[in-house]
Amino acid sequence: MSMLQEFKEFAMRGNVVDMAVGIVIGAAFGKIVTSLVSDIIMPPIGWATGGIDFSAMKWIIRPADNSNPAHKIPEVAIAYGSFINTIIAFLIVAFAIFILVKLVNRFYTKAAAATPADVVLLTEIRDLLKTRQ
Template sequence: MGVLQEFKEFAVRGNVVDMAVGVVIGGAFGKIVTSLVTDVIMPPIGWITGGIDFSDMKWVIKPADNSNPAHKIPEVALAYGSFINNIIAFVIVAFAIFMLVKIINKFYTKAAAATPPEVALLTEIRDLLKNKQ
């Protein structure tokens, strides 16, 4: 089997296509969650905390030096406010995925619990035959 044929079989396989769709949807979902955190959740938190914008919060280790226009030195800072926003976004994404998996599992358990009558009848016959021996 040639390499191109193997690659074609690999690329067309259902799992690869499903994974690609999941990655694309996950990227779009990430943008939605980022907007949710930045534009919806953080403004009320900033209002409650007295107008603090978490995304601008940072600890400046070394301030910028713009005294020499030919050799500007940028500031060195830890942007912990952005880190807080990313933690909140992660918690929201993790919770959303948890709820999605929980809903999917509920559908699988309902499908597994509802055994067809033919299967129930065959199981009963099998058990009766097993008890006779």
């Protein structure tokens, strides 16, 4: 079997295609959550904390030096505000996935709740046979 044929079989497996779809949807969902955090959630939080913009918060280790135009030295800083935004985005994504999984599990539980009559009958027969032994 040629390498091209093996790759084709690998790429066309159901799991690989499902995973690719999940990754694409996850990337799009990540952009939505990023917009939700930066455009909807963070402004009220900033307002509630007195107008603090988390994304602009940073600890400057070495300030920029632009005194010599030929040799500009960029600022060195730890941007902990961006880290706070990322943590909030992660918590929102985790909560959204939790709610989604909870809804899917509820759907599957309702679908599996109705046991067919023949399965009920077979279960009763099995239980009766267990009591005879």
